[in-house]
Amino acid sequence: MHSELSLIEQVKSGKLWDIPGGIHPPERKSLSNSTKIDIIPLSPFYYVPIKQHIGNEGKLLVKVGEQVLTGQPLTDAIEGLSLPVHAPTSGVIKDITPHVSAHPSGKPEITIVIESDHKDTVFTTKPIKNWQTSEAASLTKHIQSMGVAGLGGAAFPTYVKTNPTKDIKLLIINGVECEPYITADDVLMRYFANEITQGINILQHMVQPELVVIAIEDNKPEAIEAIKLAVKDQDTIEVRVIPTKYPSGGEKQLIEIVTGQEVPSKSIPADIGIVMQNIGTCFAIKEAVIDGKALIHRVVTVTGESISRPQNLWVKLGTPISDLLTHCGLVAEQDQRLIMGGPMMGFNIMDTMMPVVKSTNCILAPSEYNLPSFGVEQACIRCSLCSDACPVNLLPQQMLWYSKAKDHEKLEEYNLADCIECGVCSYVCPSQIPLVQYYRSSKVEIKQEKEDKIKSDKAKERFETRQLRLERDKQARLLKHKESADKRKKALEKDGNAKDKIAAALARAKAKKASTGETAPISADAQTTNTQDKVAAAIARAKAKKQAQADSETTATVSSESQDSEVGSAEAVEAKSAEQIKKDKIAATVARAKAKKLKQAAENKEQGESN
Amino acid sequence: MKSISKLFVSSPHTRTGLTTNQVMRTVCYACIPGIAAQTYFFGWGVIVQALLCIIVALTAEAIILSLREKPVRATLADGSAMLTGLLIALSIPPLAPWWISVIGVSFAIIIVKQLYGGLGFNLFNPAMAGYVVLLISFPVAMTNWLPVQQVMTYDISFLDCVSSIFTGFTLDGYSVTQLRIAVDGITMATPLDHFKTQIDLGLTASEITASPIYGDYGGTGWEWVNLGYLIGGLLLLKQGVIRWHIPFAIIASLFTFSLISYSITPDLSLPPMISLFSGATMFAAFFIATDPISASTTIRGRLIYGAIIGALIFMIREWGGYPDGVAFAVLLTNLAVPLIDYYTKPAVYGHKAKV
Amino acid sequence: MYVLLFALGALIALTVVFGAILGFASVKFKVKADPLVEQIDNLLPQTQCGQCGYPGCKPYAEAIANGDDINKCPPGGESTIKQLADLMGVDAKPLDSAHGQEDVKKVAFIREDECIGCTKCIQACPVDAIMGASKVMHTVIIDECTGCDLCVEPCPVDCIDMVPLTDTNWKWDALAISVKNIN
Incomplete structure (x- = not known):
């Protein structure tokens, strides 16, 4: 109990902790954070994947050819972890078909294609103006129906976090944005500090934390200034300026920095009384509750040295990336790399028809000169730069051997599951080994192996049960036959003239044999013609x-x-x-x-x- | 608009500029202050040996790589073979005959490095393993260190060195044994060697260290060589090529043990400062023990690894049969690395013991 | 003489002491191992397909324990052979092609409009993964199917296909990207 009490006290004292390792890659944030957030003109077509979050996709509510309005729900959340998606603009449903997904694999996923009518007629949803007096449960339901998901990158449904099953002491608002290049949260804080604060107040009302801490890296002085101004009258909200270091913005890392506590392995922050929300999510909550607007747009940073007008944009979800690139002026170099997300954790865009989704915070078109890619992999020299840089204290150099040797037991012993795939180890590796990729593959292999094991155990059990059943049936049959034979025997004995009957039966059998002997040649003939x-x-x-x-x-x-x-x-x-x-x-x-x-x-x- | 890359690459999409090739080359460059000091005090032989060893190392590596059907040019360019050659050259007496260098370097590259699987797979530090093989096989040639040039009877030129290494005699016909006779007519040994023999003869430490082969705080000349490697090592630290733990642990452990020993038996023990600035102490601390492949990789492990090396150096020097124990200390500790690494795994995030 | 006796005595004493330690250790730290057949059976993929020539995985495990070859299991493939080789302390050999080839994971699928309800596949299925009754359409429980294809042959109307399992989203990268190997 005393640790929880001291948690808030400690946090209030303003003390910051350090995370192990970490790196300081060139930030390059000034490329995109000098202008206001622009609005991109309407695209002719929008591609809305029905699943843009962690969990299950919703049930389709619309059909091809149907007219939809801006903000109209296209799917309905189903049981379990699920969120709806909404029409980003008004128009006609052109198609519902698999389309390249905003996933590293680009694997086609069911996507609703909307042809814009360029009117952007708004679908009216009722806001909850009196949220201060509303029940947390109804607000949670509203936030779910508005499709709000974590906008920091993982797109975890927000309604789950606003409805914690545990007592929450501390709410941390993540404005760290530690990935290089990305400034979406930075500009949002600069220009929408009051709206973000309103979102935080709604969260406070729902989660009832003792204290709210807004954590911002010290490389965003304007954002810090704006947020400080917006929350200056609220004594339960504190702004905490943390030193710039990648990956301070990771959920578990930020918790360690702000509270000095670790979220136990395989647990969630709520287990230690902490909930974290992203700056963008707070804004989306405000829009959903106070304005009654579903989550259909977000701030996206379009940046990189190959972009002639790098900037932050309000982008409607479903906008194909090609439209963003055209709007911002992509001047591609040879083998231009396009990345969704930041340079550390983002993924390659292999098809520019990929749509912007809830988790898209950045479209990056870097130049090879400024963001050198990986060369040929060399041998590991165990320099341990990776383990010194690892923010969760793993030993990447050891795990590499086991990953290559597919020694999954050892990998688990070395806590592969706790790897957050932040990419720091690969970044510092002088031998240019794509360590994270090895670990990702191993994680999938381990998952696969476990699944196979469960399946094979089940198969084994079923097989053995079946064998037992067959054996039992056989025994039962034998028993039955024996019983009936006995019965017949007894019946025959009772009859008395059993002997005659047996003799008759024998005679019959003989006669039959004789007749088959006669017909045998014929049947052989028949078989050949058969x-x-x-x-x-x-x-x-x-x-x-x-x-x-x-x-x-x-x-x-x-x-x-x-x-x-x-x-x-x-x-x-x-x-x-x-x-x-x-x-x-x-x-x-x-x-x-x-x-x-x-x-x-x-x-x-x-x-x-x-x- | 030019082409968009369709190549799948995993995140992260960028990396630091540092490469393994640069790491190896930086270590070579960082040897320069030490090499300069060594050349100044022990003559051109150091440079000749360095060139000879590097050539042998590259040749041996190339031959084995082609036998193993591995890319030769790319692997040679990583600089690891060059570094091994250089480190052996700096460890052996400058006028050691050429075949000593060839055998030592070939053993290091072929047996210790490539037979274990090449760069990154060797259990032992190749340079030290090569050196130890030489030391055990050819003890006389390997302990024929010249006195510092300033107290030598004869001046030897660059060509004298070349001639001596390849024929055994200088251009004027002097052998290495003759060269080792100093101004006062006594055969000169290294400070550590000298100390050991003199202690056995019953002299006290203060009597021994009065000899001209001891300088202000180490062996004459040797103190400057050690200083050179210390400077090089600090450069490596600054460049982020090595981390402070191993050198610090070695120096701290060696100094502590020397100090304890010296304060208990001041007449029989080497003074701690001479301990640190004689023989190969600094060279080992910054250039040998920090070889990442054969060293421990965890933070606590590195401290333990360094401390064991320091302790072993002290023990071998104090009680062992060899005047300097750096090579043995490093090799023995190499053996313990897997164990050290295993038991010093840091606590991973989220696995802290419950409060 | 004295020296000899002393040496002998010392040796005997050492033998006794170490013998006692070893004896104690063997009792104290005894590892309770599964019977060999169980261990082998645990490594086998449990498809119960019978491609090895035995009626199921357990019988094959028993056969291996009695000295049969370890390379007769196509569904397990090279990885199973390797694990078996480790367990049995023998060299891994390539899969015996007489028993089939290693293939992608498949499950049986009954084209339901063609099924006549003869129940032959139900009887053939080693893990009871086919549902149905006489004269009504049958179907395969996909999660229970081991992909042994034993049901394909008995079907009188050839309405059973072996369909490759499609990958779920999290599996994609292990299959799609080969990590570049050094040298």
């Missing part, structure tokens, strides 16, 4: 099937004709014919399969002969 017969039969049956099909068609037409006159009898005919059709169908399928098997056998034979 295959031919079978083929013929199959063909005949196939014909029959065709006939049946034709018949069924005619029956259908006939029945539809006769429907008008005699409904009752028509039904009877239909039912009968349906049964007939089914039987025919079965016969036909059997015939077809048999023919196929025969053909295969013949082919095999031919092959065997030719070989």
Whole structure:
């Protein structure tokens, strides 16, 4: 108990902790943070993936060809972790189809394509003006229906975090933005500090923390100034300026910096009484609750040395990246790299039709000169620059061996699962080893292995149960046979003339044997012709099937004709014919399969002969 | 508009400028102050040996790489073979015969490095393993250190050095043994060697250190060589090529043990400052023990690794049969590295013991 | 003589002491291992496909324990062979092609409109992963199917396909990107 009490006291004292490792890559934030947030003109088409968050996609509410308005829900959240998506602008649903996704793989995902009508007619949603007196539960539901997700990068549904099951002492607002180049949160804080504060107040009302800390890196003096001004009258909100270092903005890292506490492995911050929200998310919450606006736009930094007008833009979700690049003037160099997200954790855009989604904070088009890419991988010299830089104290140099050797047990012993994939180890590696990629692959392999293990255990259990059952059935059958045999025997004995009966049976058997002996040559003959017969039969049956099909068609037409006159009898005919059709169908399928098997056998034979 | 890269690359999308090749080259450059001092006091032989060893190292590496069907040019360019050659050259007596260098370097590159799998896979420090093989196999040639030039009877030129290394005699026909006779007619040994033999003869430490082969705070000449390597080492630290833990631990541990020993038996022990500034102390602390491949990699591990090396250096010097124990200390500690690394894993985030 | 006795005595004493230590350790730190068959069975993929020539994974595990080759399991592939080799202390050999090739993971899929409800596949399935009754359509429980393809052969109307499993989102990168190897 005392640790929790001292947590708030400690935080209030203003003390900051340091995280191990970390790096100071060139920031290059001044490229894009000198202008106000511009608004990009409407695109002709918007591509809205129905899943833009962690969790399940919602249920589709619209059909192709339907007219939608700006902010109209396109899907409805289902049970479990789920969020709806909304129409970014008014227009017509052109298609609902797999489209390149905003995922490193670019794997197509179901996407709603909206053709803009350039009117941007707004769909009216009721705001909750009196949120101060509203129940937290209804606000949570509202935030979910507005599709608000964490805008820091992971797009975790916000409504889950605003409805914590544990008692929350501390709410941390993450304005760190430690990735180089990105300034989306920076400019949002500069120009929308009051709106962000309103969002924070709503969160305070919902989560009821004792204290709110807004953490901002010291390389954003204007943003710090603006936020300080906006919260100066609120004594439960403190602004904490933290030293610039990558990756201070990671959730667990920021918690360590602000509170000195660690979130235990495999736990969430709420377990230690802390909730964290991103600056952008606070703004989205304000828009959702006070303005009744669904999450359909966000600030995106379009920057990089190959962009002629780097800047921050209000971008409607679903806007294809090509439109952003055109608007900001991409001057591509040879093999221009395009990155969604920052240079440390972002991913390659391989198709510029990829849409902007809730988690898109930056589109980066760097030059090779300013952001050198990786060269040829060399041998690890165990220089341990990586382990010195690792913010979670892992030993990347050791894990590399185990990752290469696929020694998953050792990897788990070295806590691979706690790797946050921040990329620091790869960044500092003098041998240019893509360490993070090795770990990602290993993580997937381990996950796969565990899944396989579960499956194989299940299969084993089922197999063994089946074996047992079969054995049991066999025993039961044997027992039954024995019992009935005994019964017969007893019955026979009772009859008394059992002997006669046995003699008669023997005689019958003999007679039968004699007759089969006679017919034997004939049956042998029959067997030789059997295959031919079978083929013929199959063909005949196939014909029959065709006939049946034709018949069924005619029956259908006939029945539809006769429907008008005699409904009752028509039904009877239909039912009968349906049964007939089914039987025919079965016969036909059997015939077809048999023919196929025969053909295969013949082919095999031919092959065997030719070989 | 030019092409958009469709190549899939994993994040991060950028890296620091530092490469392994640069690391190796920086270490070579950082040797320069030490080499300069060594050349000043021990003659041109140092430079000749350095060139010879580097050539042998590159040749041996190239041959093995081509036998192993690995890219030769790219791997030679990483500079690791060059560095191994250089480090051996700086460890052996400057006028050691050429075949000594060839055997030592070849052993280091072929057996210790490449047979274990090449760069990054060697368990032992190649330079020190090569040196130890030479020391055990050819003890006389390997302890034939010249006295510092300033107390030598003969002046030897660059060509004298070349001739001596390759034929055994200088241009004027003097052998290395003759060269080792100093102005006062006594055969000169290294300060550490001298100290050991004199202690055995029953002299006290203060009597021994009065000899001209001891300077102000170390061995004459040797103190400057050590200072040179100290400066080079500090440069490496500043460049971020090595971390402070290992050199610090070695120096601190060696100094502590020397101090304890000296304060208990001042007549029998080497004074701590002479300990630090004689022999290969600074060279080992900054250039040998910091070889990352064979050293410990965790922070606590590095401190333990350095401390063990320092302790072993002290023990071998004090009680062992060899005057200097740097090579043995490093190799023995190399053996313990996997164990040290395993037991000094740092606590990963989220795995702290519950409060 | 005295020296000899002393040496002998010392040696005997050492033998006794170390023998006692070893004996104690073997009792105290005894590792309770699974029976060998269990260990082998745990490594096998449990598809129960019978491609090895035995009616299921457990029987094959017993056969391996009795000295059969370890390279007869195509669903397990090279990785299983390697693990078996480690366990059995023998050299890993390539998969015996007489028993089939290593293939991508598949599951059975019944084309339901063609199924005639003969129940033959249900009887063939080693893990009871097919649902259905006589004369009604059958279907495969995808999560239970091991992809052994034992149901394909008995089907009189050839309505069972082996369909490769599609990857879920988190699996993509392990398969899509090969990490560049050095040299």
